[in-house]
Amino acid sequence: MKCDPTLYRAAPPSLAVKPRLVRHLFLPPLVIALMIGLGYIGFWVSEHYGIRSLSENGQRQLELHARAVESEISKYTYLPSLLELESSVSKLLDDPTPETRQTVNEYLEGLNRRSRSRAIYVMDTTGRVLATSNWRDVDSYLGEDLSFRAYFQNAVRGQPGRFYGIGSTNGEPGYYLAHGLEEHGKIIGVAVVKVRLEAMEERWQRARLEAFVSDENGIIILSSDPARRLKSVVPLSDETKEKLARSLQYYWFPLNELQPLARETLAEGVEKLTFPANSELAADEQNITYLAQTRPLSDTPWNFTLLTPLADLRREAINQGILVAVAFALVAFLLIAWNERRKVIATRLAAREALQEANNQLERRITERTTDLRASNERLKGQIRERRQAEETLRRAQDELVQAGKLAAIGQMSTSIAHELNQPLAALRTLSGNTVRFLERGQLDVASTNLKTINELIDRMGRITASLRSFARRGDDKGQASLGKAVDAALQLLGSRMESVHLDLHHDFNDVQVQIDQTRLEQILVNLIGNALDAMHAQPLPALWLEGEEYDGKYRLRVRDNGHGIDAEARKHLFEPFFTTKPGEQGLGLGLTLSASLAAATGGHLGVEHPASGGTTFVLSLPLVSPTSAEPI
Numbered sequence: 001m002k003c004d005p006t007l008y009r010a011a012p013p014s015l016a017v018k019p020r021l022v023r024h025l026f027l028p029p030l031v032i033a034l035m036i037g038l039g040y041i042g043f044w045v046s047e048h049y050g051i052r053s054l055s056e057n058g059q060r061q062l063e064l065h066a067r068a069v070e071s072e073i074s075k076y077t078y079l080p081s082l083l084e085l086e087s088s089v090s091k092l093l094d095d096p097t098p099e100t101r102q103t104v105n106e107y108l109e110g111l112n113r114r115s116r117s118r119a120i121y122v123m124d125t126t127g128r129v130l131a132t133s134n135w136r137d138v139d140s141y142l143g144e145d146l147s148f149r150a151y152f153q154n155a156v157r158g159q160p161g162r163f164y165g166i167g168s169t170n171g172e173p174g175y176y177l178a179h180g181l182e183e184h185g186k187i188i189g190v191a192v193v194k195v196r197l198e199a200m201e202e203r204w205q206r207a208r209l210e211a212f213v214s215d216e217n218g219i220i221i222l223s224s225d226p227a228r229r230l231k232s233v234v235p236l237s238d239e240t241k242e243k244l245a246r247s248l249q250y251y252w253f254p255l256n257e258l259q260p261l262a263r264e265t266l267a268e269g270v271e272k273l274t275f276p277a278n279s280e281l282a283a284d285e286q287n288i289t290y291l292a293q294t295r296p297l298s299d300t301p302w303n304f305t306l307l308t309p310l311a312d313l314r315r316e317a318i319n320q321g322i323l324v325a326v327a328f329a330l331v332a333f334l335l336i337a338w339n340e341r342r343k344v345i346a347t348r349l350a351a352r353e354a355l356q357e358a359n360n361q362l363e364r365r366i367t368e369r370t371t372d373l374r375a376s377n378e379r380l381k382g383q384i385r386e387r388r389q390a391e392e393t394l395r396r397a398q399d400e401l402v403q404a405g406k407l408a409a410i411g412q413m414s415t416s417i418a419h420e421l422n423q424p425l426a427a428l429r430t431l432s433g434n435t436v437r438f439l440e441r442g443q444l445d446v447a448s449t450n451l452k453t454i455n456e457l458i459d460r461m462g463r464i465t466a467s468l469r470s471f472a473r474r475g476d477d478k479g480q481a482s483l484g485k486a487v488d489a490a491l492q493l494l495g496s497r498m499e500s501v502h503l504d505l506h507h508d509f510n511d512v513q514v515q516i517d518q519t520r521l522e523q524i525l526v527n528l529i530g531n532a533l534d535a536m537h538a539q540p541l542p543a544l545w546l547e548g549e550e551y552d553g554k555y556r557l558r559v560r561d562n563g564h565g566i567d568a569e570a571r572k573h574l575f576e577p578f579f580t581t582k583p584g585e586q587g588l589g590l591g592l593t594l595s596a597s598l599a600a601a602t603g604g605h606l607g608v609e610h611p612a613s614g615g616t617t618f619v620l621s622l623p624l625v626s627p628t629s630a631e632p633i
Contacts, residue, residue, distance in 0.1 A: 509548025
């Protein structure tokens with residue numbers, strides 16, 4: 001590459017004046033326009049990605065707090081139906097004598113105190129309150145006619161009564177759960193439990209969380225900001241307002257509409273809302289913009305909305321835009337100064353030999369660099385080959401570890417398997433001897449019955465050995481598995497251990513098809529359920545929950561126990577190879593490591609949660625073969 005020295009000769013004065021005048025006239029406005037444009041682009045990009053980041057973080061917060069609300073409103077659903085088991089309640093509904101009413105009042109009072117609900121009362125089929133837990137209070141419900149309430153009308157028809165409203169007796173808000181009490185297939189009364197949900201608002205306020213819950217009418221019934229409570233998030237027609245006023249669901253509150261100044265839909269369930277500043281704030285306070293994320297609450301027609309303020313994000317985006325504009329202005333100034341300096345230097349360059357030497361040196365460096373790049377390319381190809389060989393070796397080692405884990409699990413279950421086989425063998429020995437004697441005596445019916453029993457025992461032993469053969473065989477890297485079939489196989493392999501501890505097993509998942517080999521899924525479940533049984537060995541009432549849900553093209557299976565849990569130090573090393581909290585003869589420390597590796601190989605994930613109520617929950621997430629879910633198990 002050679003340089004032409006004529007490029008650096010100074011232009012004649014008559015030709016240089018006009019271009020310089022043009023630059024001085026048009027260059028500053030151009031720089032200012034570009035600075036403003038780039039500043040706005042920087043502001044927009046910063047705000048866009050900031051909102052997306054806040055939305056992702058808010059989605060996790062939304063899920064967490066929505067599940068807390070669902071848990072709070074669902075833990076009392078069993079309570080009204082419990083009154084069907086109390087004979088004094090049925091007796092009161094059949095014959096409401098003062099003695100029976102007093103007995104039921106005292107029973108409801110104790111039940112309300114133990115369950116920490118607001119009130120529990122029993123009504124007859126006309127809606128008259130016959131007995132109540134607050135019979136001692138001045139504003140007792142006793143004798144009240146509540147037939148106009150929607151929860152009573154649903155319950156007396158045999159439907160679940162779910163209702164949030166403000167009490168007509170004392171003006172106190174609450175969540176009502178009603179259940180029709182049956183006797184010989186006929187509804188003879190209605191049991192109602194009233195629950196207060198204001199504790200959740202207090203928790204939100206302590207956590208400085210801005211959120212609210214709106215009911216099926218679009219009325220805000222729970223809110224971290226008391227000013228938003230009992231306001232409508234959707235426009236209410238005059239007919240709807242009149243209907244709600246007749247039902248006294250919200251007593252005599254005006255139900256004003258919570259109207260934002262601006263609304264922008266960003267995605268499904270995600271909006272950007274702008275509200276006027278509260279009058280209690282300073283006069284210079286601007287309008288407040290929120291990122292609103294809404295999620296329906298399961299088992300109720302309610303919606304949970306999380307509000308994330310965007311004021312800090314907007315200020316940061318403005319600062320980013322200003323920073324981009326200033327940076328561009330600085331770069332533009334430096335470029336202009338450098339260009340002017342280059343021109344001055346170019347007009348004075350006369351050392352052609354120095355430029356030629358620089359050119360020759362550049363060519364030599366290019367040649368040397370080309371040689372280095374070729375050598376580096378060859379080294380890189382060799383490293384790629386070595387990496388592929390190492391990955392193949394690692395895959396084979398992982399398969400061997402998986403098989404070793406299976407054999408180790410079978411070894412740990414050998415005692416229970418021997419017990420499972422010894423029982424049918426002992427029965428076969430006894431039945432076969434008796435059958436010979438019955439045949440000699442001519443009692444063919446008894447002998448035939450014994451032979452059928454022997455055949456059933458042989459089938460049972462065959463199922464046990466077939467499960468072991470299926471579990472011990474090697475799995476493929478790819479495949480499809482039935483979740484229900486894998487759970488049944490794992491429970492059959494661990495059946496004797498579960499029977500020995502009298503385990504209380506809860507199923508709540510769908511039989512879906514997931515993208516993993518059947519035997520590998522069975523091994524993961526055997527590891528997780530086996531670990532849960534080990535964790536509950538000292539638990540007097542062991543319980544195991546298998547709960548599933550579909551989320552974002554994957555299926556999550558939660559394996560939760562009520563065991564002793566995992567201490568904080570062990571949680572740090574839970575998925576490390578050869579780490580175990582069991583004695584050496586009971587585990588190799590490879591079960592969770594291999595299970596997590598098998599799940600990750602199919603695009604899934606194995607995680608762990610530590611509920612505040614105790615125990616441990618392992619969450620297995622696997623890709624679905626088809627988004628349609630099967631029937632629940």
